[in-house]
Amino acid sequence: MAEILVLAEHRRGALRDVTYELLAKGREITDSGGLELSTIVLGSGCSGFAGELSNHADRVLVVDHPDLAEFNAEAYSKVLVGVIAERKPRLTLIGHTSCGVDLAPALAIKSGLPLATDCIDLSLDGGGLAVTRQVYGGKMNVEGVLREAEGHIATVRPATFEPGEPRGEPGEVVSLEYPAELELVTRFTGFVEPPPGEVDIADAEIIVGVGRGIKDEKNIPVVRELAEALKGELGCSRPIVDKGWLPKDRQVGSSGKTVKPKLYIASGISGSFQHVMGMKGSDLIVVVNKDSKAPLFGFADYGVVGDLFKVLPALTEKIREFKGSG
Amino acid sequence: MEIVVCVKQVPATAEVDLVVDDSGRGIESQGLVQEMNEWDEYAIEEALLIKERLGGTVTAITMGGEGVDAVLRRCLAKGADNAIWLKDEAFEGSDAYATAKVLHAAIRGLEYDLVFTGAQSGDDNYSAVGGILAELLGLAHAQMVKKVEVGEGTLVVNRELEGGLEETLELPMPALLAIQTGLNEPRYVSIMGIRKARKKEITVKGLGDLGLTGGEVGEAGSWMKVQRVYAPPVEKEPEILTGSPEEVAGRLVEVFRSRGLI
Ligand SMILES: Cc1cc2nc3c(=O)[nH]c(=O)nc-3n(C[C@H](O)[C@H](O)[C@H](O)COP(=O)(O)OP(=O)(O)OC[C@H]3O[C@@H](n4cnc5c(N)ncnc54)[C@H](O)[C@@H]3O)c2cc1C
Ligand SMILES: Nc1ncnc2c1ncn2[C@@H]1O[C@H](COP(=O)(O)O)[C@@H](O)[C@H]1O
Secondary structure (H helix, E strand, O other), X not given: OOEEEEEOOEEOOEEOHHHHHHHHHHHHHHHHHOOEEEEEEEEOOOHHHHHHHHOOOOEEEEEEOHHHOOOOHHHHHHHHHHXXXXXXXXXXXXXXXXXXXXXXXXXXXXXXXXXXXXXXXXXXXXXXXXXXXXXXXXXXXXXXXXXXXXXXXXXXXXXXXXXXXXXXOOOEEEEEOOOOOOOOOOEEEEEEOOOOOOOOHHHOOEEEEEOHHHOOHHHHXXXXXXXXXXXXXXXXXXXXXXXXXXOHHHEEOOOOEOOOOOEEEEEOOOOOHHHXXXXXXXXXXXXXXXXXXXXXXXXXXXXXXXXXXXHHHHHHHHHHHHHHHO | OEEEEEOOEEEOOOOOOOOEOOOOOOEOOOOOOEEEOHHHHHHHHHHHHHHHHHOOEEEEEEEOOOOOHHHHHHHHHHOOOXXXXXOOHHHXXXXXXXXXXXXXXXXXXXXXXXXXXXXXXXXXXOXXXXXXXXXXXXXXXXXEEEEEEEOOOEEEEEEEOHHHOEEEEEEEOOEEEEEOOOOOOOOOOOHHHHHHHHHXXXXXXXXXXXXXXXXXXXOOOOOEEEEEEEOOOOOOOOEEOOOOHHHHHHHHHHHHHHOOOO
């Protein structure tokens, strides 16, 4: 029976959340299309993963080899191209993660299959693949169709689909051979830990986040004063760190910290999915942005469409007044 | 060190109200300010830093229609030596695959040790052109590159993973690196640079010059056909607070107080 193939992503001994999200989406498509759901895990000594995954798929394919101990886009693409050629999955799903974007384009070219990246929705469409993706930093959606082909490859945005529950009956586990002739030119040599920061904003109960709307490093105090008045911490979007205006440990988002404070106030942050991934679990979200179409408003409890240079000082003032009187 | 850098002109959209155009398959571009793709600012900077250290040349290359030569002028003003503009009506509507095919056709005949792209373009957000191009050129590659060390025929790079973690890789040259933001401090364009850049030549190449046919590029040569562009539906309607900054601040203080936050 034709199948959908989900690439299981893991790092440092644990399967990553995106794997379960892909499996849930894959299951939804197989259920409506009379297909089977297979997942493939590449690693070294990964029988534990296979057991865990078997509760989520009809079949777990395992390629176990020392060269696969850590993710390596070259090794992954060279192994997967063979698996795809042989099994001809109708669709291969990969997370739109740092590993996924390193791997998927090369795999698509090697296997001669069309690829769609960063999909937020997808469905089979005859011999094609209908996808929804976002452009302009999330300000517009695009619906498109991948040309007809024997199979398609898609990278799927993390934290977009709910992870699936384990099923009653575990799927079969199948071992696949590691291709003997593989010669790799790219070598993984190690991990580099993020430097420990002064504070861990992940512990903060109140965070005031600042984005590129702040325009200049010298304006940061406008936001810092609000954070101080609230006895909260300063957080920020990535460009603020890239420019060196705040240290990396203040960055909220997929490549920074995931935070879940009781209050997150975002000022001058547009709401790219990478930022949203890091803060959407906050209890109360307030967004201050002069653009009423900023995507972040779609995640807010309270929104202020206005100039942060007017709104923030007014808020700081009112909080000080309140605290002074209280 | 011969370095080719792929750069792209994109509209600055963070602060503008985007409008779907009449075709329903794109946005109204009239009135949008164009700028160099943020990731490419870091890619060209890294190339220039390597050239300044080790010698060699930097070639900037872009594919696009009328006006995108501005991004090449910007690269020349920053210190790039050569600039190539891939310009043909047939290229319009290219997705990541078709774009990479055009770039491949232009780059394959050049001499290079390194090819740089950005990790992502700010308009299309594919994060795919670099990887496809690398594969078409048959090059070792790394995406999300946060650090580059050039050795004797080899490279050591840091690749950004999630949550602030990075990994280190060794790969042979020539190679293609897709550059992530924040790995350097992109320089400003000086008046001197702009003046010098004006005298430099931009090589323009079309479909025929690249040995491509119409079916390989544009929408015909793409993997994806765009059907509809639309503003995303809002998942959650926030309560929008209106009034003067003082009034808005007053309301928020109420909310914070009622929740015991202050
Ligand atoms: C692999 C990868 C990982 C990433 N990881 C992260 C991450 O962890 N965290 C992260 O944040 N980003 C991350 N990014 C970057 C992300 O894609 C966006 O580029 C970034 O989040 C944009 O930051 P911003 O919202 O501050 O800036 P912009 O998108 O430029 O938005 C600025 C906003 O400020 C508003 N504004 C301007 N002036 C004012 C004013 N006076 N008053 C009020 N509002 C104003 C504008 O309307 C606009 O909405 C990542 C990207 C990639 C490719
Ligand atoms: N039209 C283009 N011309 C030159 N380079 C491009 C073009 N489109 C994309 N690129 C390169 O590919 C990178 C990734 O873009 P994308 O895959 O579209 O997200 C960009 O940062 C550029 O370096």
